Amino acid sequence: MDKTYANAAAAVADMPDGASLAMGGFGLSGNPMQLIDAVLAQGATALSVVSTTVAWTGGGSACCWRQHASAR
Amino acid sequence: MTSSYVGENKEFARRYLGGELKLELTPQGTLAEKLRTGGSGTAAFYTRAGVGTQVSEGGLPQIHDADGNVVQASKPKEVRNFELGMKSADFVLEDAITTDYSLVHAAKGDRHGNLIFNKAARQFSPVAAMAGRICIAQVEELVEPGQPDPDAVHLPGVYVHRIIEVGPDIEKRIEKLIVHPDPSSTAGPATTAKDV
Numbered sequence: 001m002d003k004t005y006a007n008a009a010a011a012v013a014d015m016p017d018g019a020s021l022a023m024g025g026f027g028l029s030g031n032p033m034q035l036i037d038a039v040l041a042q043g044a045t046a047l048s049v050v051s052t053t054v055a056w057t058g059g060g061s062a063c064c065w066r067q068h069a070s071a072r
Numbered sequence: 073m074t075s076s077y078v079g080e081n082k083e084f085a086r087r088y089l090g091g092e093l094k095l096e097l098t099p100q101g102t103l104a105e106k107l108r109t110g111g112s113g114t115a116a117f118y119t120r121a122g123v124g125t126q127v128s129e130g131g132l133p134q135i136h137d138a139d140g141n142v143v144q145a146s147k148p149k150e151v152r153n154f155e156l157g158m159k160s161a162d163f164v165l166e167d168a169i170t171t172d173y174s175l176v177h178a179a180k181g182d183r184h185g186n187l188i189f190n191k192a193a194r195q196f197s198p199v200a201a202m203a204g205r206i207c208i209a210q211v212e213e214l215v216e217p218g219q220p221d222p223d224a225v226h227l228p229g230v231y232v233h234r235i236i237e238v239g240p241d242i243e244k245r246i247e248k249l250i251v252h253p254d255p256s257s258t259a260g261p262a263t264t265a266k267d268v
Contacts, residue, residue: 001184002184003183003184003229004235004236005080005208005235006216007236008137008210008236008238010236013174013237015172015173016105017258020171020172021174021204022107022175022200022201023174023175023176023196023200024174024177024195024196024198024201025177025195026192026196027178027198028190028244028245028246028247029192029193029195030175030176030189030193030196030197032175032176032177032197032210033242033263034210034236034238035175036255039218048073048087049074050074050075050107050169050171050200051073051074051104051196052076052195052196053076053077053078054077054078054084068141070245
């Protein structure tokens with residue numbers, strides 16, 4: 001089964017408000033930055049995020065906090 | 073937000089202390105096992121991590137009001153005595169985590185979603201991927217099924233539902249850049265470090 005999507009925007013297009021997300025990576029290593037950027041651009045709000053590190057203010061899962069408040 | 077470490081993010085601290093978001097602070101190994109347990113279809117597990125602290129006894133601040141007062145704290149968890157390794161000890165019951173989605177980065181993946189991670193970038197990725205009902209993986213190199221050595225696959229494609237290729241030229245930030253000392257130089261410190 002081919003699971004490929006054309007790009008990050010297409011892969012996160014159906015994410016609704018209030019969705020819960022688990023993130024891989026540790027600190028600034030192994031973060032899915034392009035997917036996180038796509039989620040921010042897609043605009044889903046009130047996301048509930050599970051991530052070992054709230055990296056730093058400029059990147060990692062932390063960048064979600066610029067636009068989203070956690071519901072969980 | 074469920075996390076094990078939030079210490080270096082001023083914006084997160086501002087929002088957490090200002091009541092804009094809820095935090096569930098979790099010991100790191102417990103967080104990894106919560107995700108793995110959820111991804112494996114098991115509901116909960118007992119661990120010694122956190123016994124005798126606010127993790128098991130409750131009281132960890134989770135939500136503040138706008139003035140920084142704690143309005144919701146964590147609840148006490150069930151503690152049970154087990155004999156393990158010929159020793160009797162208390163263990164705290166921790167619930168599994170499952171999520172609607174999981175997002176992971178991998179060095180290589182095939183079209184079926186079999187993933188290979190690079191060194192420390194594997195941290196938390198397999199367990200996060202397992203816990204998501206829809207796992208989306210971004211890979212630096214997309215290859216054809218059968219191309220990766222099956223023994224080299226870190227996460228089987230059964231856990232991965234969507235995969236995109238982002239290429240190798242993405243920005244990879246370094247928290248503290250340490251430069252190897254120049255052996256011919258006699259001046260200055262052996263290493264320099266700067267924040268990025």
